[in-house]
Amino acid sequence: MSTTDVRELQTALHTASDVAFSWDGKPSAEQLADVSDALLRALGAVRALEAEHGGGTGCREHPRGAVDPLHKDADDPLPPGWGRCLLCNDRRRRAMTHRRSAR
Numbered sequence: 001m002s003t004t005d006v007r008e009l010q011t012a013l014h015t016a017s018d019v020a021f022s023w024d025g026k027p028s029a030e031q032l033a034d035v036s037d038a039l040l041r042a043l044g045a046v047r048a049l050e051a052e053h054g055g056g057t058g059c060r061e062h063p064r065g066a067v068d069p070l071h072k073d074a075d076d077p078l079p080p081g082w083g084r085c086l087l088c089n090d091r092r093r094r095a096m097t098h099r100r101s102a103r
Contacts, residue, residue: 005048059085074094 016038019031027035050056057065066086070078082089 002048005045009042009045009049012038012045016042024087057083057085059083060086067091 010035016035019034019038020027023031028083032088056067059065062085065088067084068078068082068086068089070076071084078089079092
């Protein structure tokens, strides 16, 4: 894990927090921009740290894709063998629907 990315994340979050909690009343446009910039830096650091772990989906085709919201959903589980990748799971869902309608 990159120490630089961890420090950047911590610094950016502290900056955003410090600016936001220093507001007395309605924040100015400049103050909002400062918080926005700090949060964007934090997001970039988190994504860099995620990339070190192989991405969020674990999918070879879409490593930086969205995670399926039904992944690990106890009430509506995914079929056996399906992964975390929303794009691949959506493709599987469409293929299953197409097969059912072709009958």
